[in-house]
Each structure stands twice: as structure tokens, then as C-alpha cells.
Amino acid sequence: MSNLDDLRDALRRFAAARDWDAYHTPKNLVMALSAEVGELTDLFQWLTPEQAAKAMEDPELAWNVRDELADVVHYLVRLADKLDVDLVEAAFAKIERNERRFPTGDRRPADLRPVE
Amino acid sequence: MSNLDDLRDALRRFAAARDWDAYHTPKNLVMALSAEVGELTDLFQWLTPEQAAKAMEDPELAWNVRDELADVVHYLVRLADKLDVDLVEAAFAKIERNERRFPTGDRRPADLRPVE
Amino acid sequence: MSNLDDLRDALRRFAAARDWDAYHTPKNLVMALSAEVGELTDLFQWLTPEQAAKAMEDPELAWNVRDELADVVHYLVRLADKLDVDLVEAAFAKIERNERRFPTGDRRPADLRPVE
Amino acid sequence: MSNLDDLRDALRRFAAARDWDAYHTPKNLVMALSAEVGELTDLFQWLTPEQAAKAMEDPELAWNVRDELADVVHYLVRLADKLDVDLVEAAFAKIERNERRFPTGDRRPADLRPVE
Numbered sequence: 001m002s003n004l005d006d007l008r009d010a011l012r013r014f015a016a017a018r019d020w021d022a023y024h025t026p027k028n029l030v031m032a033l034s035a036e037v038g039e040l041t042d043l044f045q046w047l048t049p050e051q052a053a054k055a056m057e058d059p060e061l062a063w064n065v066r067d068e069l070a071d072v073v074h075y076l077v078r079l080a081d082k083l084d085v086d087l088v089e090a091a092f093a094k095i096e097r098n099e100r101r102f103p104t105g106d107r108r109p110a111d112l113r114p115v116e
Numbered sequence: 117m118s119n120l121d122d123l124r125d126a127l128r129r130f131a132a133a134r135d136w137d138a139y140h141t142p143k144n145l146v147m148a149l150s151a152e153v154g155e156l157t158d159l160f161q162w163l164t165p166e167q168a169a170k171a172m173e174d175p176e177l178a179w180n181v182r183d184e185l186a187d188v189v190h191y192l193v194r195l196a197d198k199l200d201v202d203l204v205e206a207a208f209a210k211i212e213r214n215e216r217r218f219p220t221g222d223r224r225p226a227d228l229r230p231v232e
Numbered sequence: 233m234s235n236l237d238d239l240r241d242a243l244r245r246f247a248a249a250r251d252w253d254a255y256h257t258p259k260n261l262v263m264a265l266s267a268e269v270g271e272l273t274d275l276f277q278w279l280t281p282e283q284a285a286k287a288m289e290d291p292e293l294a295w296n297v298r299d300e301l302a303d304v305v306h307y308l309v310r311l312a313d314k315l316d317v318d319l320v321e322a323a324f325a326k327i328e329r330n331e332r333r334f335p336t337g338d339r340r341p342a343d344l345r346p347v348e
Numbered sequence: 349m350s351n352l353d354d355l356r357d358a359l360r361r362f363a364a365a366r367d368w369d370a371y372h373t374p375k376n377l378v379m380a381l382s383a384e385v386g387e388l389t390d391l392f393q394w395l396t397p398e399q400a401a402k403a404m405e406d407p408e409l410a411w412n413v414r415d416e417l418a419d420v421v422h423y424l425v426r427l428a429d430k431l432d433v434d435l436v437e438a439a440f441a442k443i444e445r446n447e448r449r450f451p452t453g454d455r456r457p458a459d460l461r462p463v464e
Contacts, residue, residue, distance in 0.1 A: 004120060007207050014211060017220045023278045027168035027375075030153075030160045031277035033188075034382050037146075037153050038270010044146045045263035046255045049397065052143035056199055066201055070210035072149075072192060073203050076185075083172055085182055087189050091123050094186035095130060104133045139394045147393035150266050154386010161379035162371045165281065236352065239439050246443060249452045259400035262385075262392045265420075269378075269385050276378045284375035288431055298433055301424075302442030304381075305435050308420060315404055317414055319421050323355050326418035327362060336365045 004088060008081050011074060029079040036071040043068060120204060124197050127190060145195040152191055156184040236320060240313050243306060261311040268303040275300060352436060356429050359422060377427040384419040391416060 015021050043064055044052050056062040080087045131137050159180055160168050172178040196203045247253050275296055276284050288294040312319045363369050391412055392400050404410040428435045 004204065007204055010208065010211055014214065018218060025165050025169055026171060027160050027163060027165050027379075028277055030157055030168075031273050031375075031379060031382075034153050034157055034379075035270045035274040035277055037150050038267045038273065041146055041150055041263050041270065042267040044143050045260055045267055047143060049141050049143050052146075053141055053198075055142060056201075065199060066206045067210065069192075069196060069199075069201055069203060070206040073207040074210065076188060076192070077207070080185060082169075083181060083185075085172075085185055087185060088120065088123055090182045090186040091189040091193070092126065094183065094190065095126055098130065102134060144393055147263060147266075147389050150263075151386045151390040151393055154383045154389065157379050157386065158383040161376055161383055236436065239436055242440065242443055246446065250450060257397050257401055258403060259392050259395060259397050262389055262400075266385050266389055269382050273378055273382055276375050279375060281373050281375050284378075285373055285430075287374060288433075297431060298438045299442065301428060301431075301433055301435060302438040304424060305439040306442065308417075308424070309439070312417060314401075315413060315417075317404075317417055319417060320352065320355055322414045322418040323421040323425070324358065326415065326422065327358055330362065334366060 004077065007073070008077050011078055012081065015078070024078055024082060026079060026082050029075055029082060033072065033075040033079060036068060036075055040065070040068040040072060120193065123189070124193050127194055128197065131194070140194055140198060142195060142198050145191055145198060149188065149191040149195060152184060152187040156181070156188060159184060236309065239305070240309050243310055244313065247310070256310055256314060258311060258314050261307055261314060265304065265307040265311060268300060268307055272297070272300040272304060352425065355421070356425050359426055360429065363426070372426055372430060374427060374430050377423055377430060381420065381423040381427060384416060384423055388413070388416040388420060 015024055043061065044055070047055065055065055076087070131140055159177065160171070163171065171181055192203070247256055275293065276287070279287065287297055308319070363372055391409065392403070395403065403413055424435070
């Protein structure tokens, strides 16, 4: 993977060349990110967990998954740019907080509400 | 920003140390990504566009925005890892496709449905 | 508005006639609901608050908004049916809880994080 | 289930008593709906399909599911009220369109992208 800074800059140029910065407000970009995650969800909603795990073995589905993930990344990087947040730095800082919240030995995801 | 590969590896280690890989199936991770974008949306839903544009001037809100963005990045990177997708490569490839879909001069975002 | 019970029954018959019940598990229906809300979000994401308030004055946009709202209702009613939840009863019960959480005089929405 | 009109009126009174109508613009309500669906998703994300199907057998989880479904209904009804859309009428009209799109005999959900 190359650097996210290059991607951020390419997306800046893309938006600037089309006068789209007026649309790319933080509030709008949060909605756009949410809509794109909805399109990604649409690709997986009817698949069993087993089918979903093999999603990339189907060429058409794999293409669509890559395409929707790309849209998610675009709006996430644009949003972080507009908010002046370093995504990778924020993600590493959160891992440190999570190390304290979930000391090794904890066997369940953070938000799991188990059904027994 | 540092490399996304390092982040992916750190998230792998985090999950492995807690036996969370069984939960981190593609279908579950799509849902987790979606839920985290919901939490990010929650932070912006009642703000005017003007307030949202100044979100990072409020220290508490800024902290929460960074925290939720970090969660979004975590699940997005985990999902891409499980699907074996290079997010940055996919994002650059999509920019190329978008360059053809929206030649310079187009003045509106891709999905805009104008209201006149 | 007519009764939600009739709608629930019509959606049951629609799914049964197509053998779709196998797909309509609670987990899948939560994802489908989420994806449809994403499509609704897509219709509003680039609109200013003022344009969004006048969305129904544009015939094409109005048609799309009704269409997406209908999809949201479909999956919400199917989900509640599968979980055996009475949506209207649950909604009234929550109003009672919210009356206690937000006594009259409170001037802000529940989740507002103000930016000053 | 009682009538959605009564629920709409109760939600109108609740908002009016708290001066929340200024926040309840269509754009904001779409975001609030999306955030609440995110909270619902959070309840199901780590469950297997089998666990999710039995979600209502766990009293605490069942309570949370009802609570989140109620929030989804609240914002959906508020949004439809602000847009002057009759949700049940729109949902029945969409069933008619879907009867034509998916004649009986079709064995797969509308959006299924099969993995073979």
C-alpha cells in the first residue's frame, strides 16, 4: 500500500478540478460515507457467512466489493482531510486505548452482547 | 501519515491476541463498519453545516470525532485485510475510473440529484 | 394511514410466494434495512438543509424519496415480524421513557453535542 | 398494532414541547435515522445467524432490540411527517411495483448477487 497522503492529494485535485469543494462539507461527507457503506452492505446482506468469506472468489462480486471499498475510502479520506484528522495516527492512538480497555485474555469483541 | 500496512499488522496482532478472528468474518466486519459510521453520524446529525465545519474547534467533540474515525478505520482495514483488498490501490484505481465518468467541467458531485 | 398489520401480512405473502424467508433472517434484514437507509441518505447527501426541506417539490426526487422510504418500511416491518416485535407499541413505550429522560423545558435533542 | 397516525401525533407533541422542530429538518432526520440503524446493527454484528434468530430469547438483548427499533421508528415517522409522506401507502405502492419486478417463481431476493 502506498501512502494515504498521496491519495488525499489526488482526491483534493479531483474535487478542485470539478468545483466540488462546496459540496464536500463535513456534514455532507459523513452522509456520503454512510451511503457508500450502505452500498457495500448491499453486496453482503443476503450472503451466508460462508458465502461472504468466499466473496472474492466470484470475479463480478469481487470487482463490486473493490469498487465500493474504494468509494468508502474516498469519502473517509476526504472527510478526514476537511476535519484535519490524520486517520492512521488516530487509528494507532485508538489501538493503544483499546489495549487498556481489552487486556489480553479477553475473549470477546468490544461490543459483543452474547446470547446464551 | 504512516503506512497502512503497519496499521493492518497491528490490528492483526490485536485481534489474534484476543482470539477475535472468529468474530471478524467479512459479513460481521461490514456490519461493524456500518455501526461505527452510525456513531460518527450521531456526532454530526444535529449540527448545522456551519457548526459541522467548525467541529474540531470544540475539544470534546474533536476528541469524539477522532475516536469514531479511528473505529471506522479499524474495521475498514480489518475488512480489507480479510478480503485481501489493497485499499489504497483500489482507491487510486477508482479515481481513474471517475476521471472518465466525470470529465473536468462537470460541476456536480456524482450522485447529486438537484432540487430546483 | 392504514394498519401496519395489513402491511406485515402483505409482506409475509410476498416473501412466501418467492421462497425468500430463508434469506429474511434477522441478521440479514438488519443489513438490508441499513443498506436501504444508505440509499435514502444518498438522496439527501449533497442537498443543503434548505434544498432538503423542499425535496418533495421536485417530482423526480419526491418519487425517489417515497420509493426509498417504502424500502426502509418493508425491511423494518419484516425485521420486526421475524423478531416478533410490535413496532408501534415499542415506539409508544419509548416515548414514555423519553418523557422521563427529557422533561419539558429541555431545549436540545437527546444526542446533541453542541459546538460553541 | 395501533395506528401510525397516533404515533405521528404523539411524536409531534413531544418535539413541540421541547422546541426540537428546529433540529428536525429532513436532512438531520435522515442522519438520525441512519445513526439509530447503526445502533441496531451494533446489537447484531457479532452474532451468528443462529444466535441472531434467537435474539429475543435473551431478555437483556431483547430489551435493547425493542429500544433501538423504537428509535428507528421514531425518526422514520418524524422524517415521513416532515416530508408529508404516508409510509404505509408508500409501502403498499412499492409492493405493487415489486410484484411486477419479481413475478412469482423468482427464487432470489431483489438484490442478491450470488456467489457460485
